[in-house]
Amino acid sequence: MASFVRGLVAQAERLVSRLFRGEHGEGPSSYLEAPHTEKLLERGEGGGLRYGLGAMQGWRAHMEDAHTAQPQLPGGPAGWAFFAVYDGHAGSTVAQFCARHLLGEVVADEAFAAEPEAPEAVKEAVRQGFLRIDRHMQALAQAEGWEPAGSTAVAVLVSPRHLYFINLGDSRALLCRAGRLTFYTEDHKPSRPQERARIENAGGTVTLHRLNGSLAVSRALGDFAYKAVAWRGPTEQLVSPEPEVYELARCPDEDEFLVLACDGVWEAFDTEGLCAFVRSRLLLTDDPLAVCQQVLDAGLYKGSRDNMTCMVVSFPGAPGPSATALRRERELDAHLERRVAELYAEQQEQGAVSLVAVFQCLVSEGTPGLPPGGGLASKRAVVIEAYERLQQHCKPQTSGPSGSSAPC
Template identity: 50%
Template structure:
C-alpha cells in the first residue's frame, strides 16, 4: 500500500539523550514513500513521581500521518495519567505509591484504549475525512523492569549478553488468534490482509474497521489492544531497539542485534548507530518509512580499539580492492554493480555482522566515485 518516489528522501531526523543510567539515540527517514507517516517519542524521567522511569515509542502510520503524530504526543500521558496505572494512595500519609506490575499492565492497556476512544471523536475521524491508523510499540523502563507494549507490526527487541533475548510479537491478520477475532467480527483475511486491505490486525485509529455492532473495542476487525510483556532488568542487559517494519522487513531480530552490538564497539554515538541501521536497511531494499530508537544500558558494549582498527582495516581493503578492479578490469566491468559483486565475493566474511555488504555500501559508493577514471556519477540509486 502507498505510493513511491522516483528517488528516496534520505534526510534524517536525529535525537539523543541520557539519564537514569540510560542513553538513547534515534533516527527517522522518509525513504521511498511519498509521505513520512512515522512518529516517535523518547522521554527520560516521567511525571507523577516517576522521575527514575523512562518511556520510548515508535509509531508507524498508514493512510496518513494524523494518528501516528497524535499518538506520539498523547500516548504517554494517557498511560501514566489514568487511574489504573497510577496505583493507590498510602493510607497513612496520602502519598502516592509507585504502581505495581499489575497496575502498570492495566494502565498501559487502559491508556491505549482511552487514546483510541478519544481519537474516534475527532471531527475528521467522525466525518470519515481522515482514515489513518498507526501501529505502536513502546517500552517503559523502570529501575527494576522493562515493560513492552505492542499493537501492530512495529517491534521491540532486547539484547542481553550478546543475544536477542526477547522480542515483541507482530500482529498480522494470518496469526491464528488474530484471524479468529477478525472472522468472529464478520471480516475475512484475504491476501494476508484484513478484508484484503489492511496488513495489520491491531492498530490505533483505522476506525472504519471498528464499527461492528455488539462487539467491544478489543473484538473488532482491528483491535487497539496492546500485547504487554514484562522483563526483569539484568546487569547483562545491553540495549533495546524499537523500530517500525521498514527496518524489520529487511533485518531479522538477530541480525539487527548483532549489527548494533558491532557498531557500539566502534562508536559511542547512538544517533550515528541509528543512522547506520537506517542506511543499511535502505541498501538492503527497504521501501518504507524507517524509524528506530536505540536505548543502551550500562552493560552495553564499549568502544574497542581492536574493533576500531578492524573497521579501519576493512575500509582500507575496500579502497585497495576498488582501485585494483578499476585498473585491471575492462570499461564494461567498471560499473558499480560489478564492483559491488566482486567486493561481496572476495570480502564477504569481513563485513559487519548482521549488516553485510549493505552496511558498507555508502563507503563503497563514495570511494568508487572518488577513484574511478570517469568521475560522472551514475544515477543508479540505492
C-alpha cells in the same frame, strides 16, 4: 567533484539500490522515483539511559512515522522512562496524535503513583490507556473529519525494576542482554491464529495474509472503518486497539540496549540480524544516534521501501568502543578500498567501468568480516568513496578522433 562524476554516482546509487532491493520495475504511485534520505535526528539522556533516534522518509511519498522519547517521565516517579515508535498508514494523523498524547493517557492511572510498583496494575494501566486514546480519537475523527488513518505502536516503559514491552501491530522492539538477543515483540499479523479467529468472528476474512485482502496488520490505533461491528466490543473488532504488554525484570549488570523500530526497518533486517548489527556498531562508537544513522543507511540499501524509524536506548551496561573492533573495522575498510581499486583496474582493461559491476563483484565474492546483519549494504559508503577517488584520479581524456577514454 566534476559534473560527470556526480552524474555517474547518482545513476549508480539508483542502480545499486535496485540491486540490493532485487527490483527492476517501476513502483506504484505511493513511491518516489528517488528516496528522500534526509534524516530526523534526536538524542537525549536521563536516569542512566541514553538514546538516539533516526527517522527517514525513504522511498515513500510521505513520512507517516512519529515517536516519543522521555528518558524521565514528566511529572512522574523517578527512574521511569518511556520510548515509543508509531508507524502510521493511510496518513500520519493518528501516529502524530499518539506521539503527543498516548503517554499522558497511560500514566494518568493511579498505578504509577503506587509504591511499591505493582506490575499487573501497570500492565492494565497501559492497556486502558490505549483503549481510552482510541475512543477519544474515534470521536475526534467523526467530529473533525480526519483522514482514514491508523498507526501501529511499539513502546518500552522502563521502571527502576522492570521493562514493559508494549506492542500493537508490526513495529517491533528487542532487548539485548549479556550480548544476546533476549526478548523481542511478536508482530500482530492477520494470519496469526488468534488474530484470524477474532477477525472471522467479527465477519472479516484473511486473504493473502491481509485483513479483508487490504490491511497488513490486525491491531492498530485508528483504522476506524475496521472498528464498526456493532455487536462486538472494542477489543473484538476486525482491528483491535488492545496492546500486548510483556513484563521483564531488569538485570542491571547484563542489560545492554533496546531497539525500537517500525516495520520499514524490519523489511531489511531480521530481529537477530538487527540486534547483532547494533551491538557491532556500539563496539565502534558510544553514540546511539550514530548507530541509528547507520541502521537507516543500511536498511535503505538492504531493500527497505518504507518509512524507517529506529531508536536505540543504551543502558549503563551497553558495550563501548573496543580497540579490537576498531582495528578490525579499519582492516575491513582497507580491504574494501583495495578490492575496489583492483576491480576498477580490471574493468578499465575491459573498456567498461561501472560502480554497479563493482558492487556485483563484491556481493558475489562474499567479503569476509562484514558487519553482522548489515552485510555489504552497511559499507556502501566506503565502496562509493573509494570508487569516486578513482574516478577523480582517472578522469576521461580524449585520444584521437574516436574520443575513447585514456586509462590512468
